[in-house]
Amino acid sequence: MNPNCKKRMGAIRVENMKIVAQKEIAPAIFELVLEGEMVEAMKAGQFLHLRVPDDAHLLRRPISISSIDKVKKQCHLIYRIEGSGTAIFSSLKTGDSIDVMGPQGNGFDLSDLDKQNRVLIVGGGIGVPPLLEVAKELHERGVKITTVLGFASKNAVILEDELAQYSQVLVTTDDGSYGIKGNVSVVIKELENEFDAIYSCGAPGMMKYINQSFYDHPRAYLSLESRMACGMGACYACVLKVPDSETVSQRVCEDGPVFKTGTVIL
Ligand code: FAD
Ligand code: FES
Numbered sequence: 001m002n003p004n005c006k007k008r009m010g011a012i013r014v015e016n017m018k019i020v021a022q023k024e025i026a027p028a029i030f031e032l033v034l035e036g037e038m039v040e041a042m043k044a045g046q047f048l049h050l051r052v053p054d055d056a057h058l059l060r061r062p063i064s065i066s067s068i069d070k071v072k073k074q075c076h077l078i079y080r081i082e083g084s085g086t087a088i089f090s091s092l093k094t095g096d097s098i099d100v101m102g103p104q105g106n107g108f109d110l111s112d113l114d115k116q117n118r119v120l121i122v123g124g125g126i127g128v129p130p131l132l133e134v135a136k137e138l139h140e141r142g143v144k145i146t147t148v149l150g151f152a153s154k155n156a157v158i159l160e161d162e163l164a165q166y167s168q169v170l171v172t173t174d175d176g177s178y179g180i181k182g183n184v185s186v187v188i189k190e191l192e193n194e195f196d197a198i199y200s201c202g203a204p205g206m207m208k209y210i211n212q213s214f215y216d217h218p219r220a221y222l223s224l225e226s227r228m229a230c231g232m233g234a235c236y237a238c239v240l241k242v243p244d245s246e247t248v249s250q251r252v253c254e255d256g257p258v259f260k261t262g263t264v265i266l
Contacts, residue, residue, distance in 0.1 A: 012232050016097040026158050028081045030090050039073045044133035045108035045258045049231035051099035052085040061085045062228050066129035078129040105257045108134055115142030120195040122184055124150040124202025128159050134199050139166035148187045154178035185209055211261045220261040226252035240264040
């Protein structure tokens, strides 16, 4: 095993991963390619908890895994500069390394789907990246996929071409500067097919809409965000309440970030 890769607290793993490439793919949105042993354990929908290489930043930053290449031992992350931590990530160069904890969280359940199945993928803004690996893996199994993506405007559109390799893609923008004007609900309401599974990740409003629209669907999944501290289930900074219970809660970092619709209160 790579000496940089050490196991901590059972399954939690920390590794100095090598930066293979980094480029800006849209204004303030970066694609980071990391290489390391940890890739072996990664699943679609999990996230990495990245240490900001600056002592003033004590908390790690959670970023979803966008795509996984186990042969090359590489994974791709796509992140938007939000504050000082992600701004520091954007200054990292090829050949640098970054301290990564992960892979964290449960990931998407992609089991038991094949060419007889039809799946809907719904992504919004910087929530689109983790859905790329979902589409890739389901496409490899012959699943028929419809993808609906929502963005604020044309210059925020990401991963449309990549997802189009695996699925039919429909894009909406809030301001109508690209694709269909409006949000994803405009398109989803018009879809005529029944879907065997639904995979989604996006802003809170979009997640509420998917949760309500597919509340009782047996296989509709939401990938959720929450402010995190430890990122490994210990501090309860990231909890969500569950329906019909005052006492039970779910940790986004450990019990999620992927939840079935109808199982948490948004
Ligand atoms: P600051 O605002 O300076 O951060 C201050 C603190 O708030 C930090 O601890 C930071 O981690 C936390 N914070 C700020 N915004 C968020 C947020 N939206 N969610 C959680 N914590 C936040 N962003 C991407 O661009 N691409 C992704 O693939 C992605 N995947 C994520 C997956 C998960 C499971 C979660 C929880 C968040 C994800 N985010 C993603 C959001 C990303 O973690 C935040 O944008 C980032 O932490 C902001 O850090 P900052 O230092 O730049 O911003
Ligand atoms: Fe500590 Fe989730 S961030 S339990």
